[in-house]
Amino acid sequence: MxxxxxxxxxxxxxxxxxxxxxxxxxxxxxxxxxxxxxxxxxxxxxxxxxxxxxxxxxxxxxxxxxxxxxxxxxxxxxxxxxxxxxxxxxxxxxxxxxxxxxxxxxxxxxxxxxxxxxxxxxxxxxxxxxxxxxxxxxxxxxxxxxxxxxxxxxxxxxxxxxxxxxxxxxxxxxxxxxxxxxxxxxxxxxxxxxxxxxxxxxxxxxxxxxxxxxxxxxxxxxxxxxxxxxxxARVIDSAQVLSAPPVADELDLGNAVERVRWIGPQRLFAIECLPKAATPATPMVVLHAGASEHRVGAGDYQVELARLLAGDGAGSLRVDRRGAGETGEVSADEPSLFYTQAWLEDQDAIVQASGVTGERLALTGLCAGAWMAGLPTAAEPRLVVGIHPLEYRVDPAAPNEFVEEVVMPREVSGRVMLWVQRMYRRWAPAWLRRLRARTGSKADPAAFLTGLSKRTWRTTLIFSEIDQEVFRRLGGPEISQRLPGIVLVDVPTIDHPMFARRTRVGVVERIRADVREAFDLAG
Amino acid sequence: MSDNTYGDRLAIREALQQFGRLNQAVSDLSDEADLFAAGFTSHATVNVMLAIEDALGIEFPDELLNRSTFVSIDALAHAVGMSRGER
Missing domain, CATH: 3.40.50.1820 (Alpha/Beta hydrolase fold, catalytic domain)
Known part of the structure; x- marks a missing residue:
């Protein structure tokens, strides 16, 4: 076989x-x-x-x-x-x-x-x-x-x-x-x-x-x-001899080439897109899809982005992490690996396979992919672009722990509680935030954002309305104000999954602009 | 309640029972009950809408394709009337 x-x-x-x-x-x-x-x-x-x-x-x-x-x-x-x-x-x-x-x-x-x-x-x-x-x-x-x-x-x-x-x-x-x-x-x-x-x-x-x-x-x-x-029941000849099909392992796109790659010990399936004029200095962009979706991304936006980035002078890897697409074996009862250590290990393998140092590396991802892109990995990327993030935990979940629903953080009211919230957001030590994140339904974004600010030259977080509201209720905008290199972009859309072309075009253009600026590409 | 309205609500309830994928029996829901609270999803709304259209020989106009049209049996019955040009 x-x-x-x-x-x-x-x-x-x-x-x-x-x-x-x-x-x-x-x-x-x-x-x-x-x-x-x-x-x-x-x-x-x-x-x-x-x-x-x-x-x-x-x-x-x-x-x-x-x-x-x-x-x-x-x-x-x-x-x-x-x-x-x-x-x-x-x-x-x-x-x-x-x-x-x-x-x-x-x-x-x-x-x-x-x-x-x-x-x-x-x-x-x-x-x-x-x-x-x-x-x-x-x-x-x-x-x-x-x-x-x-x-x-x-x-x-x-x-x-x-x-x-x-x-x-x-x-x-x-x-x-x-x-x-x-x-x-x-x-x-x-x-x-x-x-x-x-x-x-x-x-x-x-x-x-x-x-x-x-x-x-x-x-x-x-x-x-x-x-x-x-x-x-309809097979006529079970002894019919078969030979390898004539598939090419490269796709020539004119100014770029796409290749199939298998990455790391888990043999993650990936497609690498490189400009034909790529050199060892060519920056690489890792594209993480959202949810359990495979490498093409919602409405194929990762494919479109990869090919446009190649025209701008950047390479990319779009990858099936464990539990998605072509990677690994499929079974009827495969566990959900949402927000788990397994995904972070996959990201480490992808970053190592990119072949570039952190100074030439960008990580992007939609929703769950934004969570991955935002956490420490094998190299410190110069640029992170998180699209429609909803999760800010820094301690991975256990397999099957994640349940698909958007939990809207509770709004605080009353002068005393608002004062407590303000003081907490300003002064709470990391250990308290982490403890609260473990016991609460939604993680405090402070550790997540602080880490990004320290590790990257720039982090851009793009929000649709629902994830912007979650971020606001968690105090994200106030925390971000104090952190260098964090850029927040609010888009007035309900289209969190990026089903609408209008949404995708906006996101793709923002990522391209950030990549061009981060790596000094002419475009 | 007119015959038309009775027939409409019957067709709506049958469509919900068949395609609504609700987490409770349609017979347990009042005409005012929130269908989304009973587990109605976007995909199910469309399947129910197409079943209602088939059963009643109507077509929901685009301007009715929003969440409020599908929030209850009452709202769906109102949308059926609107689709026939009734006010």
Missing amino acids: ARHHGWFGDPAIWAAVQLPTAGSLGVVICTPLGQEGVVAYRGLRLLADQLEQRGIASVRYDPPGRGDGAPSDDPQAPVNGARSAAALLRAAGCTQVAFVGLSSAALLASAAAEPGDLVVLWSPPQSGRQWLRRARSLATIMIGADRTFEGVESLIGIDLTPDQATALASISLTLPGEADALVVRRPGESAPSALAAAEQLELAGTAEFLDTSSVSSVMPTEIIATIVDWLA
């Missing part, structure tokens, strides 16, 4: 291929669009692992224009990407191809499959139009009606040009001629009438898996086992 990661085709898809030693069937696991693809990442990896154990090859991929794929704004790229992934499996020797599509990816699987292919549609929408209506409704509820920025519409975790939206809306779910197909529906969900010929199953678990955040997502083990069994 072998795993291959890299790029394929032109414009290139990014692909993760898992090959058994032999077997005729290869499965294209189509990537759901936007945040669905981020939340489903580990579950679809579990599907790939279980297929591999049954002698079935698979490919998971990012199409051109999404995730780690090559840049593209072709409206047909999502469907063509699925076809390119199938071609990759055939090049490895697979003589049977199946397409699996979850939710929005069911549209892509249906559109990409050819007569004779196997098709598994998991919680398919009624049509492209219905998917788009649902996605637009969800986006309006979560980020507001003003979702269009510079002509591009933001849905949850994906931006669409008008042409891309039209192309997706035009997909009607059908089965190619003679396709052997399985439809897995949610309880109460109806399947499109055009899929009537498919075998239909109603199974619970999709809502708990997909309609939530990456932190709270529950692996749909029964559904995955059902799909694997269905596909395994």
Whole structure:
């Protein structure tokens, strides 16, 4: 059995291929669009692992224009990407191809499959139009009606040009001629009438898996086992010899090159993006995603940022820390490593792998990633940019300790209590703050901020409204005023997860400006 | 209560029961009860909205797509009326 990661085709898809030693069937696991693809990442990896154990090859991929794929704004790229992934499996020797599509990816699987292919549609929408209506409704509820920025519409975790939206809306779910197909529906969900010929199953678990955040997502083990069994029963030749797929381990971006790297003792999966003119003096920026999300970041902002930074003259590493993306093994009951020592050890490994001294190093991260970036690591970075931070603990949590909810610190009222609060914030010794942080629900940010002020030339903290309010109630602005090198940026948005392009563009431009200034880059 | 309103509320309760993923039975909730306090999420609001639209043959206009539309059965019933052009 072998795993291959890299790029394929032109414009290139990014692909993760898992090959058994032999077997005729290869499965294209189509990537759901936007945040669905981020939340489903580990579950679809579990599907790939279980297929591999049954002698079935698979490919998971990012199409051109999404995730780690090559840049593209072709409206047909999502469907063509699925076809390119199938071609990759055939090049490895697979003589049977199946397409699996979850939710929005069911549209892509249906559109990409050819007569004779196997098709598994998991919680398919009624049509492209219905998917788009649902996605637009969800986006309006979560980020507001003003979702269009510079002509591009933001849905949850994906931006669409008008042409891309039209192309997706035009997909009607059908089965190619003679396709052997399985439809897995949610309880109460109806399947499109055009899929009537498919075998239909109603199974619970999709809502708990997909309609939530990456932190709270529950692996749909029964559904995955059902799909694997269905596909395994259709393997024609288990002795079919397979060979290494033709994936490239570099992506040429013109002025920059991206490479796959495996970092440290935990073999953290990473993609390094370097300017072609990089030298040992080229600064490196470490990009930490938020929550349990993988390296591309919300709405792929880490990929966009990495490629823009390369144009500015800075390299970057975007990494799957433990529990995310391609790193480590996947299991249905993997522990939550939120805010744990394991993440800090991962950061140490990443910093060491960056190959630069602290004077040439910047750390950035969103939310949980901002917590990592803000704590001591193997080198003292010149620059830290924390995006939408919510946590300031300096003592790591135990595995599974973190519960996903924003705890708003209590507001103090009354003259005496306000005086006590003011005195505490000004004079409380470190030991008292640490004790209170351990016993209270939210850590005092003083130790966190003081450490950053001492270690960095500059720390920029960018706040959306909710994290700004948490910071304010914790006394963060007053503490920061006394500390050199701490810069606070308030952005009037409710978009903490950075789903809206407007939010992401602002953050990306701020980071680029800070990096250019910190490392004296011309840009 | 008119037949229309009764039918609307029945459809809303059925949609909530099927897709609301609430932490208590819909039959235990009053029409005024805060659905978000009962575990309603953004994803669930959209699934419920689409089920209501299917059941009643309406489409919620964009200006109703905000948290206050989904806060209670009363609010959803009002939104259904608004979607039909009723005041």
